[in-house]
Amino acid sequence: MQRNLSLNLHVLTARLDRAGDRILRAEYNVSYSRFLALTLVGELGASTQRALADALGVTEPSVSRMTAVLAAEGFLDVQPDPAGGHRRQLSLTNKGKQLVASAQQGLEDRLAALVAHSGVSYAEYAERTAQLLATFDRLERERTK
16 A cells, blocks of 8 residues: 555645635635634634734734724624734624534535545544544644743
8 A cells, every 4th residue: 555645635635625615605605714714713712813823824914904804794803902002802793603603514514424425434534633633733742842
C-alpha cells in the first residue's frame, strides 16, 4: 500500500471546503470563509478582531473588512472594547446565531451522508478525527513549552 495519506487529506480537505462553500452560497447566501468567521465568534469565543484574525490565519485589516460586511448584513455585532483602545468586541446577533446553527446542521447532515455512503462508520470517523486533532493539539502545546 502506497503511503499518501498526507496528500489524500489535503485533497479531501480542499474538496470539502469547496463543496461547503458551494452549499453555503446556494442555500444560505454566505461564503465558507464568512461562515467560518461567524462560527469562530459564536462557537469558539473569538471575541475580538485580533483573536478572529489569529484563528483564521489572516491579517487584522482583512478581518476588519469582513466583520464590517457581516455587521452590515446583521450577523455580527461589533462594539468598541470597554477597556479602550482600537480593539473591537465581536458577538453574534440572533440572526448570526440562527445562520450558524442552521448552516452547521446542513453541512453536518451532508457530511454524515457522505461518510455513510463511503461505508465508513460515522461514529468511528468522528472518533478518529477527534483523536488526531487532540494529538495534534497536544504536540503543538509541547513544542511551544
